[in-house]
Amino acid sequence: MRNNAPAAVRVAGLRVVRGGTEVLGGLHLAVPAGQVVGLLGPSGSGKTTLMRAVVGVQETAGGEVEVLGLPAGHRDLRRRVGYVSQAPSVYADLTVAENLRYFATVLGAGRADVARVLGEVDLGRMAGRRVGALSGGERSRVSLGVALLARPELLVLDEPTVGLDPVLRRDLWQLFHRLSADGTSLLISSHVMDEAQRCDRLVLLRDGRVLADSTLPDLLASTGAADVEAAFLHLVEDGAAPAAHLVQAPAGRHAAAHGEGSR
Numbered sequence: 001m002r003n004n005a006p007a008a009v010r011v012a013g014l015r016v017v018r019g020g021t022e023v024l025g026g027l028h029l030a031v032p033a034g035q036v037v038g039l040l041g042p043s044g045s046g047k048t049t050l051m052r053a054v055v056g057v058q059e060t061a062g063g064e065v066e067v068l069g070l071p072a073g074h075r076d077l078r079r080r081v082g083y084v085s086q087a088p089s090v091y092a093d094l095t096v097a098e099n100l101r102y103f104a105t106v107l108g109a110g111r112a113d114v115a116r117v118l119g120e121v122d123l124g125r126m127a128g129r130r131v132g133a134l135s136g137g138e139r140s141r142v143s144l145g146v147a148l149l150a151r152p153e154l155l156v157l158d159e160p161t162v163g164l165d166p167v168l169r170r171d172l173w174q175l176f177h178r179l180s181a182d183g184t185s186l187l188i189s190s191h192v193m194d195e196a197q198r199c200d201r202l203v204l205l206r207d208g209r210v211l212a213d214s215t216l217p218d219l220l221a222s223t224g225a226a227d228v229e230a231a232f233l234h235l236v237e238d239g240a241a242p243a244a245h246l247v248q249a250p251a252g253r254h255a256a257a258h259g260e261g262s263r
Contacts, residue, residue: 006033008154008185009054013063016049016208023049024208026063031187036180038199039189040228046208047189048086051156054187055083068153079107082147082155086162088139089146092132096123096142099131100149109149117145120175122168137164144172148179155179157188161195173198196228204232211235 009031016024024046031037039047052058053065056073065072068080090099100114118124121141126134131142144160155176161169173195176186180200188199196202196216204211204219212219212235216228225231 007031008033008068009187010066011050011053011063012065014050014053014060014065015062016046016053016058017061018049022061022208024053027208027210029203029210029213031185032201033185034180034183035200036176036186036188036198037201037203038196039187039203039205040191040193040196040232041189041205042191045205047191047205048158049208050205051083051158051187051189055081055156079150080153082150082152084140084143084147084155084157084160086158088131088136088143090131090139090142093130095128095130096134096145097127099142100145103146104149107150113149113151117148120148121145122171137168140164141168141172151184153184155184155186157186159189159191161190161192193227193229193232202228204228204235206232206236 007030009029011027011029014024014027014029015022027046027050029050039050041047049058053060054067054072056065056067056071056077067074067077070077091102094102097114097118100117101111104110104114118127121144123138123141123145126138131139134142140160140163144157147155147157157176161172164172176188176198180186188195199216201213201215202219203213211232214222219228219231220226223231223234225234
């Protein structure tokens with residue numbers, strides 16, 4: 001990303017220590033505004049810890065995290081940032097619609113927003129069902145719907161497509177790109193490497209440090225790999241060259257990231 005390009009998130013020297021172990025060690029990162037940025041890495045790489053730091057709920061040992069021009073966790077960011085964790089954060093004893101109406105009241109959203117969200121996450125036919133009776137993927141979609149109620153400027157999603165069927169997974173990625181086209185910035189984590197093809201930009205994370213921060217085409221060109229998994233292995237086996245050594249692409253969106261045909 002160019003130094004003068006706008007950023008929704010800037011992370012500088014971020015350190016997180018848990019139980020005496022350094023989980024994130026001096027991490028630097030910038031998430032371009034208005035793009036779908038994929039945070040990819042194996043389980044235990046620090047993805048969730050980084051996302052928690054971005055939304056301001058993670059205790060840190062050093063460094064700075066700036067979100068939409070403000071310190072992470074600032075009270076003025078509450079309506080501007082949407083966060084969906086891996087564990088659905090909705091009420092199991094309420095219906096889908098009741099959950100959305102409740103959170104709409106908390107967030108100052110209206111009935112039109114509830115109807116909009118039911119359509120966006122394809123839960124209209126389940127609006128009257130109790131959340132506790134839904135599948136894990138359906139509950140996750142309710143949580144995503146809650147996050148979308150206030151039309152956040154930044155959406156932070158921790159593995160939102162895990163366990164979903166291919167059709168729903170495709171539909172959600174199409175929604176993510178529609179949100180991006182409307183100006184929303186998205187940071188989406190995944191341990192499924194093929195989802196890299198659906199992102200405008202990629203951040204590869206391993207053992208709490210950034211291996212690469214680039215577009216997919218530039219990542220493949222700089223590593224000589226055929227796909228993102230091979231590129232990841234190349235970086236690991238090559239001693240994990242610093243991300244700054246990779247080709248850094250302009251902030252502009254790569255058109256191929258948007259089509260399902262780019263899979």
